[in-house]
Amino acid sequence: MKRTLLAAIAAFVTLVAGIGLVQYQNLGAAHAENAPAAAPGNPGTPGRPLPEAAAVDQDAPYFEACAREGLNESECVGRLIWFKATAGNDRFHTYTFQQRVGVLVDWFRVLRSDQRDDRFWAWGIMNDPSCCKPGDPDCPAKTADETFGFDWCPGDDVLLKYVGKPGYVDPACGLKDAALDADDPHSQGGKLDQRHSACDLKFGTSTGALGIRKFPNPRFDAEKWKKLNGSMATWAGFNAAKSEQTGIESDQRVSKLADGSVEPPFLIGTACGSCHIAFDPLNPPADPAHPKWENLKGLIGNQYTRMSELLVSGMPRSSLEFQMFAHARPGVTDTSAISNDQINNPGTINALINVAQRPVFQGETITKWRKTNTCGTEKDESKCWCEPGRNNKCWLQSTRNDDTTPVNLGGQKVVLPGVHHILKGSEDSTGALEAVQRVYFNIGSCSEQCWINHFSDMRQVDPQQRGFNQTSFDIGQCRRDCPNFRAIEDRLQTVLDFFASAESDESDLYAARANLRKAGNPSENYGRADLVAGLEAEFGSGAVGRGQSVFAENCARCHSSIPENTGGAFKNRDFAAPNEAHPRKVRADFLGNDQSTPVTEVGTFRCRSLHSNHEAGRLYMGYQSDSLRQRPMVADIPERNTLKDGGRGYMRNISLVNVWATAPFMHNNAIGPEICGKPANKENNFDRVRYVDADGKLLAEQPECLRFDPSVEGRFKLYKLSMHDLLNPKERGIKRTLTNADLLIDVGIRPLDGKTEKPLLGFGQVKIPAGSSVGFLNGLEHKQLVADLFLAKRDPAKLEASGKKDLVPTLQAIADDVLKNPARFAEILREKRDFLKANYLTCTEEIENEGHRFGEDLSESDKKALTAFLATL
Structure with missing residues (x-):
């Protein structure tokens, strides 16, 4: 989990222990039982x-x-x-x-x-x-x-x-x-x-x-x-x-x-x-x-x-x-x-709509395991493996640039030339089948056999020890050792077939309203023309047609999957036109090109674009294409000097199919009203207030969150409010997430005197007050910080040789302060915030609803027109 500050405090105690004051006791338990054996036999046997x-x-x-x-x-x-x-x-x-x-x-x-x-x-x-x-x-x-x-x-x-x-x-x-x-x-x-x-x-x-x-x-x-x-x-x-x-x-x-x-x-x-x-x-x-x-x-x-x-x-x-x-x-x-x-x-959570129309990318270099019926003379199981007891059921690891994606459309197999870019930073980009398989790792499958020991141990601050950094788990080893992996892998195509099925077809607003009307009067008809008429009554005469032109002029370059060199000029395009070759005639345009765009161009909350788990040597390295990993990091992101790996700083352009039903907007749902459940059991009320002033402090009066409303008109209302925020950035307010309770973190040794705990040497519990920045606490690279603090005290020459000569005086001062008064840890973090932010923070972004200012300069009538048109898609 996101335990970086907890680990940071544990790490500071380790630092102090290294200099001679306190020892840290790691409290943990491991369940010793082995995983159950695989069920015997094959299907039908x-x-x-x-x-x-x-x-x-x-x-x-x-x-x-x-x-x-x-x-x-x-x-x-x-x-x-x-x-x-x-x-x-x-x-x-x-x-x-x-x-x-x-x-x-x-x-x-x-x-x-x-x-x-x-x-x-x-x-x-x-x-x-x-x-x-x-x-x-x-x-x-x-x-x-x-x-x-x-x-x-x-x-x-x-x-x-x-x-x-x-x-x-x-x-x-x-x-x-x-x-x-x-x-x-x-x-x-x-x-x-x-x-x-x-x-x-x-x-x-x-x-x-x-x-x-x-x-x-x-x-x-x-x-x-x-x-x-x-x-x-x-x-x-x-x-x-x-x-x-x-x-x-x-x-x-x-x-x-x-x-x-x-x-x-x-x-x-x-x-x-x-x-x-x-x-x-x-x-x-x-x-x-x-x-x-x-x-x-x-x-x-x-x-x-x-x-x-x-x-x-x-x-x-x-x-x-x-x-x-x-x-x-x-x-x-x-x-x-x-x-x-x-x-x-x-x-x-990704909305999987019109999946079969999603763009694929040809010619990307990908290293992965591919099915084969023989390993030939290859005896190295790390490169090729045939499952025992099977007849030439083998996998070969290779690097190629000719991968395709087979999709079943109503019983008709279509082979798409290329691979998808799945997650928002294009992390899953070795193929749709592999992307489905990786979801199972993300929800815990094969943990003990495959990947849990490749995690970075947040309490391990010695760079020489295992667990200091992530390591990439071996997909081939996982296949060999985890029967659940093989059970899923052998059926991945059926899951992908489901993705391309009628269940993923578009859910248009006119069809939703038609169903509502038919429920009350089976003979009543409501079609796209009726929706357009209703939208133009609300947003202005001719709004939908004008909105289509606004979209073509301002949005389609990112939010159309059919480029002009193949589909003709955007200004002449019917973006709702069906794919006549598709068995169900679904919309041809995916309304998103899935291209990677520098996050600095879009301006949205950039932390998501700085993901690292798919970088070389890290946990999910095997699920990102070599081509995407080897592209240069976006040049003008503020964290460029802190984050050395390439390939970061990009976000894919999302689809706008049925955007009327999926507000609020952006990858973090931050643009638009805050939504909440308002449960009867107040202990399960997890709503957070997010709006802050120019100084980053919570506003005394917060806009009320909107209760979850999945009804047709509830979704449409949320869509309209979110579109207003999207097109009017100055009226969005400022959203920032802060802790909403004091954090009480036990560290060091606290001997028990009766029922009273007394900290040894004054360092037993750290209190981080409510209102602290969640992003700062999550993003602090405490492991590198502690390693540098140790070197600053014990071997500053080595730190200087690594290019951190300018950091040594401040690091030495921090270490001295911790040694003199460990209980001041939280205060030290606050006092040295600017230094830590500049040198040890993975993402310095705090404002969550900034960016995507495209459309800000449109006239008010054009904003209404665009809102009306997008509701038809």
Whole structure:
């Protein structure tokens, strides 16, 4: 997680210890149990176990959705995997995350059934329509004791029997795979099914929240659980802070969530859908807390999710982990939060709309593993590997520039010449299939086998030791050692087929309004012409036509996927024209060229463009194309002297398809009103005030946030307000994220005198006052700072030789100050802020809603016209 300041303080203590004052005790625990063995056998073979039949078919609503959307077999299987497959990350989210990374998830707080009605408003997650609250009419579970306080969901009649017992067969074992792809080298012309066992997809059953899945814990001890919690229906003792028992202040950050001494009844995993499943703009629910299956889609992206708050739900607000991670806006999460790169760079959940029309890029040099049917004479497994027990099922690592992207369009395979640029900084750029695979790493799959030990240990400040920096994990080794990797990899094409299915088709405003009207009067018609007439009544006569011209003149160079040299002049373009070659005639223009633009040109919050996890030698190096990594860093970013790596400082131009439904704007949802849930349980109210004055201080009077409103007209209202802020930068106000609670951080040694903790040598707890800059605390390169402080005191000549001669006097003064009075640590940070910002901060940007001033100089009528036109796309 974003624990950089906590680590910085720990590091300072290490520095002090090196000079002879204090020793730091690292408090951590590791769960020693190995991951379960892979399920035996291949799909369709007698070796694969079959799951027990449940009373209620949990797959039924998924297949009904496939029929409703007209999905074919492959698309439907891909959808099921996207919604359900955790690929074994239940271990990560139950043990590894807490004990290796040190951040606590309180799953009961998030998923407790007695707060099901408040769950969406608190956490922004989608309630599963098939699940029910124990005790409700027609719910198979009559009391919460039967479900350990969770919802009852289809399949639980089987799953609950295995809580505390071995022998559970995962429902994924019963997956009926899509037909073989004859072009896959491993299928030998579609004749041989060599896909890894579907059991290792690991579906489990729903927790009551879509995309969050549960598995029975065979190590659960019912008697111990009841003694700890008082009943089976609550986790009150398991998630309670230890301070409730001891009265010791620092114990508020300690609970059974952390140590593994008591096993919970469930292991909790997450599927990709946990962030991407959301309400259908064409058919939103009447009550967002109680959606129906027809109100949900799997690719739109959840613009309400508070995944960041969910992942620190077991931490008190006074902890640095909570403050540093739980500051992202709804619908925004930091994809490098767990694989910490010490850059404050959260981004929105990608809306996967009209995926088949997304631009691809030819000729990029890419080093990756590619499928083959032989390794020939190559014996080095780090370069080529054939899976044992299979018939010429091999992968070869090579560097090429001729990669393509196969897409299934309604049963017709189309091969696109090139690869996509997926994430906002083009980090995932080795191919769409690989990008899907990497998502599973990001949500915890294969952590122990593959990548957790390649993290940078935020407490390790010795450059000579392992964990000082990130290292790149070996994708080939991961494939060999992690069965879940192979289970997903063998089905990546089916997931990509789902991405290109009808479920990703555009959701136009006129169609959404038509559905509303037909619900009240089936005979009423409403088409694009009616939408245009309504928009022009609101924004002015001829507004849509004029807006199209404004768009062509000012926006299309970045927000059209069809350049003028192939599609003709923008001024003559129908940007809503269909692709006549597409089976469903979806819009031809993706309305974004996915080109990398210097962030200095766009001017938006640049921290996201400084991502580093895909740089050479870092964790996800294997998922960025060589071409993008080797491009020069943007020349005029302020951090150029601090960040040495190339390829940074760019953002891709996003698509504007259905922008009416996805406001607020920008990669951090910062341009437009702040949105919030206003839950009934005030302990789960995570809203932050963001507006500051010219000095960066919070305004006494803050604009009220808008409550989540996924209705058609609610989305349109938010779109209009966001467009106003976008086109009128001077009226946006200034947004900056500050801590909203005092941070209490234990460091050094605090001996216990009765129930009172007394710091040794005056250095026991650091208090960082509320109102501190989140970006500064996240971005401080404490490891390099501590290493330089040590050298400044012990070997300044070495520091001078590294080109930091001018820094030595200030570093020596900081070290002396810490040595004389360690308790002044927080004050020292504030006093030396300018020095640290100039030399040890990964991103110096503080204002989150700056930039994208294109359109600022338009006339008021043209701004209205542009707003009207974009609402038609």
